Amino acid sequence: MMKIKQSGKWSILLVVTLVSFITNLDATIVVNGLPPLMEELHLSIGTGMWTITSFYITSTVFLLPSGRWSDMFGTKRIFLWGFALFTIATAFCGMSDSGAVLIAARLLQGTGAAMAMAASTPILIRTFPPNELGVALGINNIAWVTGSLIGPVAGGLLIGEFGWRSMFYAVVPIGIVGLVAGILILKDDKLIEKTKTDWLGVLTYGTGLTALLIALSDGGGYRKKRLDCSQ
Numbered sequence: 001m002m003k004i005k006q007s008g009k010w011s012i013l014l015v016v017t018l019v020s021f022i023t024n025l026d027a028t029i030v031v032n033g034l035p036p037l038m039e040e041l042h043l044s045i046g047t048g049m050w051t052i053t054s055f056y057i058t059s060t061v062f063l064l065p066s067g068r069w070s071d072m073f074g075t076k077r078i079f080l081w082g083f084a085l086f087t088i089a090t091a092f093c094g095m096s097d098s099g100a101v102l103i104a105a106r107l108l109q110g111t112g113a114a115m116a117m118a119a120s121t122p123i124l125i126r127t128f129p130p131n132e133l134g135v136a137l138g139i140n141n142i143a144w145v146t147g148s149l150i151g152p153v154a155g156g157l158l159i160g161e162f163g164w165r166s167m168f169y170a171v172v173p174i175g176i177v178g179l180v181a182g183i184l185i186l187k188d189d190k191l192i193e194k195t196k197t198d199w200l201g202v203l204t205y206g207t208g209l210t211a212l213l214i215a216l217s218d219g220g221g222y223r224k225k226r227l228d229c230s231q
Helices: 009-028 030-041 045-061 063-073 075-095 099-127 130-162 171-185 199-230
Strands: none
Touching: 009 030, 009 045, 009 075, 009 099, 009 130, 009 171, 030 045, 030 099, 030 130, 045 063, 045 099, 045 199, 063 075, 063 099, 075 099, 075 171, 099 130
């Protein structure tokens, strides 16, 4: 695939790195906020855990299709659409008044994060020459890992001062800044492929992954109920 010559490659790396950092930070920021969140929304432990798991389900299921969409519609579009969806869903997380609404918003968050992350690597590949590509990808991966490490710490600090909703509201302004920067800095693709999305594969993979997670998270409780009923 041909490379797109772009000026301001380090500015592009900054935008991509910011998105990698912030999406993974918000994936783990809920960990320390789970107890007060569950208390205010009156959630069970199982439902509370799904506020974490739901993000990982869609961020995993939609990662491969998002790569295909990048080929179909262009990496810039998928990157910005995904990050916009992530930012809007983050605001909805902060406004949630029930466990169902919060889980739905987290599902959208994960979908947006998958779209943005799937487009990140192609953007960097088209932007940097081979002798600098390894450095760019390394910086982006470091930002992604750092986000997951800082998430629980940032969540704990925000909760102590402003409550659990601040975990999400604090991310929204950063998301808006990232979107504006992406619109101004990123360049459109010049080569876009005509292809189709394997929706059947997405459905079966998503169903299988969800079923597996349900079995792992709720299987023990279900087995205990059956034993209690048999006695």
